[in-house]
Amino acid sequence: MNILLIGSGGREHALAWAMRTKSSFMRGLYAAPGNPGIFEVARHTDIEDINDHDQIIQFCQRLMIDLVVVGPEQPLALGLADNLRSAGIFTFGPSRAAARIESSKAFAKDMMRKYNIPTAAYKHFDHTQVHDALAYIDNFSKPPVIKADGLAAGKGVIVPRTHEEAKNAVLEMFGGAFGKAGAAVVIEEFMEGEEASVFAICDGTNFITLAPAQDHKRIGDGDTGKNTGGMGAYAPADALVTPEIMDKVKKRIIQPLLDGMRAEKTPFIGCLFCGLMIHNGEPRVVEFNARFGDPETQAVLSVFEGDFVRLLSSAARGEIDKSAVRSSTNGYCCNVVLAAEGYPDTYNKGMRISGIEEARAMNARIFHSGTARDENKELIANGGRVLGVCGSGDTLEKAINIAYQAIPYIEFEGKVFRKDIGQKGLRYT
Ligand SMILES: Nc1ncnc2c1ncn2[C@@H]1O[C@H](COP(=O)(O)OP(=O)(O)O)[C@@H](O)[C@H]1O
Ligand SMILES: [Mg+2]
CATH class of the missing domain: 3.30.1490.20 (ATP-grasp fold, A domain)
Structure with missing residues (x-):
């Protein structure tokens, strides 16, 4: 299969890596705008502006693209999936109307009320x-x-x-x-409890869930300081999201939402991100997103077992192949975000990054979030969240250790990261 991936962050690097390494269907993989990490596994395109939908459609027709995978929310909210589908191109990602589940929190809450999905008053x-x-x-x-x-x-x-x-x-x-x-x-209403993320891959009617994950939103250790896009995640968060809770999430949250979206004539095709608050064994929805979450995706796809391209393409065609996902996961993964000093407020860009190969030699997997190449092709920091360092192991503890043993090898000026990613998951063991 020939695939075009839209996006340029750590989530998209993980998507590209999983399509490349966890599928037997992958042929040509292209990315726009991409980033230096993504271009380790995907090819460049001549698409200059991802808001120019005609340009993307022409590229897909010229390169015989079989599937477009849209990473970020913005292009979805701008109707990229609608325009691609109108041109006859299979797309993993919801229509503009279905993406309102993320782009309008009022719409999302009204859907939850109408379809009896547990959430805050x-x-x-x-x-x-x-x-x-x-x-x-x-x-x-x-x-x-x-x-x-x-x-x-x-x-x-x-x-x-x-x-x-x-x-x-x-x-x-x-x-x-x-x-x-x-x-x-x-x-x-303010909800007490602990947060978790569950991704459902949806074909408009049916779905399959991936390993539950837990993000760490605050900048500081022990969940202190400002909210960020996410400073790290681990998966599976199976001690928090037990099989019983997962069952409730599927029956009371994901299925009714999908049924509701279909009843409203806006079926949801893509990744439905369920942000949950879990309290006394009961999950309630904090929010829905219309795409994969970052930094959870890097961890969730690291433990994914199955054929990832078959999964996404079958969902995009409206006939999800549940056998593309194996029920077991490949151990645990802990993804620690390396950010630029000052993030989530103002931060510097352009600092040289070194040590990625050394960190990989320590068995860590490195995903690029905000990186670029300077005029000398040197790797530089180019965003608030710069890299994700993933450790994998057969226990969460081993996964955490691998990530943290690799981090010292990676250097850039003003590197900051949390020291306690994954610790929440150990509390239960
Ligand atoms: N009703 C709520 N009760 C408690 N905490 C909440 C509630 N809604 C949101 N939060 C907190 O605020 C964060 C951001 O809210 P969310 O709805 O996920 O919006 P967004 O991700 O678009 O910023 C959540 O991750 C959670 O920590
Ligand atoms: Mg959120």
Whole structure:
């Protein structure tokens, strides 16, 4: 099969690597825009702008692309999958309408209410309803969580400590602090519990889940400091998401959501990311995303057993082949993100990166998130999250050790990382 992969982050590097190494169907793999890690396993294209859908379609026709895999949410929300499908090109990724499960938090909450999917109590408001919104906050004994409706690159959610802070957050959002994303807000009950991520590969009607994972959102050890895109993850998070809980997630969350999307005439084809809060053995939805999560994907695909291309292409064709996924996983994986000092606020770019081969010699798998080549073809940092260092082993403890033993070999100025990725998973053992 010839495949075009859209995206340029650590998630896409992991997708490219898994398609290359965990399938017998892979022929030509192309990536746009790609990154230096992705181009270790995929070829360049002449696509200059991934927002130019005609250019992508022409490329696919010229190179006889059998499948397009869309990594990030933005192109999905802009209708890339719709345009590709209209041109007769199989695409792994939801339509613009189905991607609203991520691109509008109000839509997602309304779907959950309509189809009885467990989630936090909520209401949503637009800017003409400021007074109602502020009054609603007082209904909660604990300060409720405030969310900008639209895509806000992981920065649109405020978990306030006081009701006062909650009200200020609403006023800021309506004041334009998050641009168009904050034109409407969701106000929802604070949920206690522990977070986990479950990916469901969906063909519009049926689905199969991959290994559950746990992300580490805060910048600092012990879950302190600012929220980030994610500082590391491990999989399978099987002590937290037990088989019993996984069963509830499938029956009460994923299947009703898929059925609901179909009933609304917007079937979901792609990866449905379920962000969960688990409390006393009961999973509730924090959010849905319309694509694979980063940094969980690097860990989830590291332990994936099966034929990954067969899985994605069968889902894209609307007839998911569940035998493409083996029920057992290949041990455990711990993915530790190396970030640039200052992240998630302002940070430097352009620092030279060394030691990747040495780290690989320590049995770690390295995924590129924010890297580039300078004019001398030297590898440099080019983003807040720079690299993901993955250790694998037959226990989580071994996986963690391999990742952390490899990290010292990788150097760039201002390298920061959490020292406790995966420790949450060990607490249960
Ligand atoms: N209702 C809630 N109760 C407790 N924590 C929440 C709640 N909603 C969100 N959070 C916290 O805020 C984070 C970001 O919220 P989320 O809905 O995942 O938005 P996004 O990923 O788009 O920023 C979550 O990972 C979780 O830690
Ligand atoms: Mg989230």
